Amino acid sequence: MKPLKMVDLELEQRLLGPAIEAGILEVLRHTQFIRGPEVTKFAEALSAYLSPPGEKVHVIPCANGTDALQLALMALGIGSGDEVIVPAFTYVATAEVARLLGVGVRWVDVSLSHFNLLPEALDAAYTPRVKAIVPVHLFGQAAPMEPILDFARQKGLAVIEDVAQALGASYYTPHGPRKLGTLGDIGCTSFFPSKNLGCYGDGGAVFTRDATLAEKLARIANHGQSVLYEFVDIGVNSRLDSLQAAILLAKLPYLDEFNARRQAAAAYYDARLGGIPGLIIPQRVSWGDHIFHQYTLRVRDGRRDALRAHLQAHQVPAMIYYPKPLHLQPAYQSAAYPPGSFPNAEQLATEVLSLPMHPFLGEDQLDYITTTVEHFFR
Ligand SMILES: *Cc1c(COP(=O)(O)O)cnc(C)c1O
Numbered sequence: 001m002k003p004l005k006m007v008d009l010e011l012e013q014r015l016l017g018p019a020i021e022a023g024i025l026e027v028l029r030h031t032q033f034i035r036g037p038e039v040t041k042f043a044e045a046l047s048a049y050l051s052p053p054g055e056k057v058h059v060i061p062c063a064n065g066t067d068a069l070q071l072a073l074m075a076l077g078i079g080s081g082d083e084v085i086v087p088a089f090t091y092v093a094t095a096e097v098a099r100l101l102g103v104g105v106r107w108v109d110v111s112l113s114h115f116n117l118l119p120e121a122l123d124a125a126y127t128p129r130v131k132a133i134v135p136v137h138l139f140g141q142a143a144p145m146e147p148i149l150d151f152a153r154q155k156g157l158a159v160i161e162d163v164a165q166a167l168g169a170s171y172y173t174p175h176g177p178r179k180l181g182t183l184g185d186i187g188c189t190s191f192f193p194s195k196n197l198g199c200y201g202d203g204g205a206v207f208t209r210d211a212t213l214a215e216k217l218a219r220i221a222n223h224g225q226s227v228l229y230e231f232v233d234i235g236v237n238s239r240l241d242s243l244q245a246a247i248l249l250a251k252l253p254y255l256d257e258f259n260a261r262r263q264a265a266a267a268y269y270d271a272r273l274g275g276i277p278g279l280i281i282p283q284r285v286s287w288g289d290h291i292f293h294q295y296t297l298r299v300r301d302g303r304r305d306a307l308r309a310h311l312q313a314h315q316v317p318a319m320i321y322y323p324k325p326l327h328l329q330p331a332y333q334s335a336a337y338p339p340g341s342f343p344n345a346e347q348l349a350t351e352v353l354s355l356p357m358h359p360f361l362g363e364d365q366l367d368y369i370t371t372t373v374e375h376f377f378r
Contacts, residue, residue: 004365020250024243027246034239043205050207056209058208061204065164067238071220072186074220074234075206076158078132082130083129083131084130085106085125087107087135089344093162094136094162095326112344112348132159135159137161139295141282145180159185164192166181169289170289171183172288186213190203191203200247221236261360269369272366276377280299280300282295296352299351299352304351310372310376314372316372325346327342356369
């Protein structure tokens with residue numbers, strides 16, 4: 001059996017290596033390492049992938065997913081004195097960029113069953129300073145967008161979707177499926193190597209249906225420059241390299257197939273682990289896809305760390321995403337949010353355990369991982 005890793009990029013290289021290498025060589029030959037033709041080509045390809053029939057989703061590549069979130073806030077004019085609503089159980093980047101811009105964070109609790117923010121908690125989080133909600137499609141599963149968008153519409157708020165873990169997944173609207181990240185005002189994603197669509201370094205993108213907002217996002221990502229040496233906004237320098245764009249161009253055509261392979265691995269995990277008392281397999285929501293950026297179990301009865309140690313002793317890596325909710329992190333804690341403020345987020349931090357997940361898990365590996373889990377509970 002091939003040794004287990006949480007994410008194994010070697011096998012993807014066996015399949016895509018020649019296409020990726022040809023793309024890289026092309027960049028080496030033309031030497032346009034910044035703003036090369038690959039960047040525009042990739043933005044167009046991703047736009048075509050994300051756009052529903054008869055609509056255009058504009059894609060602006062940038063340097064990473066954290067920058068994507070920052071660009072979104074800047075383009076919407078959200079700054080000092082404003083507030084945004086963010087789930088307490090997510091990766092730090094979602095809240096970090098707000099605080100960096102002097103924007104206050106109003107946390108909301110998440111669901112114990114699907115891990116995404118609870119729309120019924122939005123009202124308690126709302127203040128007149130709130131300008132946006134930032135739902136995260138955590139672990140690859142759609143957040144409950146309809147009630148979130150309804151609440152935002154009622155209060156006149158923007159919705160910035162953090163789709164870094166769920167690129168390619170859809171939300172089921174009455175008019176058919178729609179890619180996550182294209183339902184709110186702006187979608188933000190990351191191409192960090194371990195993401196469902198990853199490059200071989202850092203990368204990210206923002207998307208929007210609004211052409212004017214798209215122009216502003218592109219301008220802010222380029223020092224606020226409208227035409228050469230005309231600076232109309234305070235901007236940042238946030239670019240996707242030509243090399244990374246070339247790699248992403250080779251990988252994008254495989255995104256759906258790779259997501260389907262993740263779903264197949266998740267189905268295997270479910271079938272083997274679903275009946276174990278004390279173990280809760282990931283719940284699927286009715287309103288959208290789960291493309292399993294992570295396969296995350298809940299381990300009950302305080303046995304999570306013991307299970308993780310057992311797995312590690314048998315060479316099965318397992319990770320805790322995330323061990324501490326953001327409202328309790330040293331840099332983010334405040335008297336307004338003491339321990340106990342968000343019981344679900346706090347409980348999940350003690351229960352979650354993510355198993356290896358990538359598109360190339362072999363059946364021998366899946367059998368070994370699940371057998372090792374079964375042994376622990378026997
Ligand atoms: C990975 C990730 C980010 C940040 O992306 P980077 O490219 O690492 O900056 C933001 N939000 C979520 C939910 C993520 O998983």
